[in-house]
Amino acid sequence: MRGLVERLQKVKLFVLDMDGTIYLGDRLFPYTKSFLGAVEESGREYCFFTNNSSKNRGAYLEKLCKMGIIISPEKMLVSNQVIIKWLKEKRPGRRAYVVGTASLIEDFRLAGIKLSDAAPDYVVLGFDTSLTYEKISKACHFIRNGAEVFGVNPDLNCPVEGGFIPDCGSIAALVKASTGVGCEFFGKPSRHTLDYILGQSGHSAQEIAVVGDRLYTDVAVAAGTQVTSVLVMSGETTEEMLAGSDIKPDIIAENVGEIGEYLRKNG
Ligand SMILES: [Mg+2]
Known part of the structure; x- marks a missing residue:
């Protein structure tokens, strides 16, 4: 490991990215379980955070479970939760038009946010792998008529086996090209995400380390x-x-296995 390694001494919570950090696609890295064990044995905690708004907490818990990682639901954070919490606080009682997958829409519904596809107060753009021309046209129409627009996560592409597929940031770019209106994003690297993690965990900033494979998120x-x-x-x-x-x-660490080795040696 390189850099300010001694800062790990104060860390009590590791916020872990998923793809490229603990697994690649459906393949868990061979050192991941040992690392998670080292975090717990040193008296620390971990949670997972993903920007991928095409899925929800349940889908990720299931994926982790299949890999033999069983965690309590509150340890699985998705950008969906960050934007939903913010909207409930800052736009209470307002109606949303959500361009998203069934699981993202379900998260909004379960949170008690009113949905409308006729006269929404704001539009939410997610990583919609079920996107249609009708949905994007409606979203642009509402925005042109004054609805606010928010993006769940800013990623332009999502890595998949064999390449990339367009993510939420690219859908937002299309909407901006049509309406001239850019959106405020949630998820990493937005400050909303850090505020959410600080609020949920109760730890101070010095006690938190974020771990991931991408510089810009x-x-x-x-x-x-x-x-x-x-x-x-x-x-x-x-x-x-x-x-x-x-x-x-x-x-900078080669992988999470290296962080685990450090924790085992240094407590
Ligand atoms: Mg990643």
């Missing part, structure tokens, strides 16, 4: 705060990308 979410960022080189970031980036992680 996982690492950037901690920029300018006391939260420690740990970049793992097991996913999409190469040494060249790291050298050329303005976003600098506090710590």
